[in-house]
Amino acid sequence: MTNDVSTAVEVDLDMIAEQVWSAFLNGDNEEETIFAAPDTGAHTDLAASVAMVGAYEGHLVVSCSHKASRDVASVLFAMEPDEVTADDVGDALGELANVLGGNVKSVLPSPSQLSLPRVSATAHERWPGTVEVCRTVVRWRDEAYVVSLLSGGQSGSNNAQEA
Amino acid sequence: MKILVADDSRVMRQIVVRTLRQAGFEDHEIVEAPDGAEAKSKVESENPDLVLSDWNMPNMSGIELLHALRAGGNTVPFAFVTSECSDEMIAKAEAGGALFLISKPFTADTFRDKLSDILG
Numbered sequence: 001m002t003n004d005v006s007t008a009v010e011v012d013l014d015m016i017a018e019q020v021w022s023a024f025l026n027g028d029n030e031e032e033t034i035f036a037a038p039d040t041g042a043h044t045d046l047a048a049s050v051a052m053v054g055a056y057e058g059h060l061v062v063s064c065s066h067k068a069s070r071d072v073a074s075v076l077f078a079m080e081p082d083e084v085t086a087d088d089v090g091d092a093l094g095e096l097a098n099v100l101g102g103n104v105k106s107v108l109p110s111p112s113q114l115s116l117p118r119v120s121a122t123a124h125e126r127w128p129g130t131v132e133v134c135r136t137v138v139r140w141r142d143e144a145y146v147v148s149l150l151s152g153g154q155s156g157s158n159n160a161q162e163a
Numbered sequence: 164m165k166i167l168v169a170d171d172s173r174v175m176r177q178i179v180v181r182t183l184r185q186a187g188f189e190d191h192e193i194v195e196a197p198d199g200a201e202a203k204s205k206v207e208s209e210n211p212d213l214v215l216s217d218w219n220m221p222n223m224s225g226i227e228l229l230h231a232l233r234a235g236g237n238t239v240p241f242a243f244v245t246s247e248c249s250d251e252m253i254a255k256a257e258a259g260g261a262l263f264l265i266s267k268p269f270t271a272d273t274f275r276d277k278l279s280d281i282l283g
Contacts, residue, residue, distance in 0.1 A: 023268030076174045094272020095172040099267045
C-alpha cells in the first residue's frame with residue numbers, strides 16, 4: 001500500500017490499444033476504427049479493471065457503454081449481439097482489460113503483480129487515492145472505449161497474482 | 164494430437180481454439196480447463212501432447228501448474244499464452260521447463276510461427 005502516487009511513467013496506450021483491437025476485434029473491413037480518438041466525454045456504463053501491485057501500483061481501466069460491451073462480447077465469442085449474456089459481457093470485457101493491463105504492465109517498473117479482472121457498473125466503481133496517468137479513446141463501431149491508466153491507491157484488494 | 168488449453172477466461176479459450184484453427188491446426192483434439200488445478204487433473208487424465216496455458220489464473224497459476232507437473236515427473240510440452248511477457252517471466256518459464264511464451268494479443272501467424280514445429 002502506498003500513497004506515493006507516481007505519474008512519471010512512459011506508456012504508449014494508443015499503440016497498445018491499437019495492437020489489441022487489431023489482433024482480437026477488427027475484422028477485414030474495420031476501417032472505421034479510430035485510435036487515439038477525440039475524448040468527447042462519452043457516457044460509460046461498465047468499467048473493467050485490473051490492479052497492479054508492487055513496484056508499480058495502480059489500475060488499468062477500460063470503460064464503455066452497455067451496447068459497446070455487447071459488441072465486444074459478440075465479436076470475441078463470435079455470436080450475434082442479441083445472443084450475448086451478462087456473463088459473456090463480463091468475461092469478454094474483463095479479458096479485454098486483462099490483455100490491455102498485461103501489456104501496459106510490461107512497460108512499467110517491475111516486479112509487480114496483476115490482479116484478475118473485475119467488471120462492474122461505472123457508477124459503482126471508485127479508485128480512491130489514484131490519479132490518471134494517461135488515457136486513450138478507441139472509437140470502434142461508433143462506440144467509445146476509454147482506456148485509462150491510474151496510478152496509486154490501495155490496489156492490493158483485487159486478489160493480485162503475478163500475470 | 165491432443166492440446167490442452169488452460170485459461171480462466173472462456174472467451175480467451177475460445178479465441179485460442181479459433182486461432183489454432185485459423186493457423187491450420189484444425190485437426191487436433193482440444194481439451195479445455197478453466198484454471199491451473201483443473202488443468203493439472205486433465206493433464207493426468209487426458210494425457211495431452213501439448214499444454215497452452217495462461218499465466219494468471221485462480222486456484223493454481225500457470226507457473227504453479229508447470230512446477231507441479233514437472234515435480235510429478237510429467238514432461239508434457241508446455242507453453243504459456245499470456246498478456247505479459249517480461250524478461251523476468253520468460254526466465255521463470257524457461258527455468259520451469261516451458262518451451263516459450265506467446266503474448267496476448269496474438270494472431271494466427273504467431274501461432275504458426277511458434278507451434279508448427281510441434282504440431283506439424
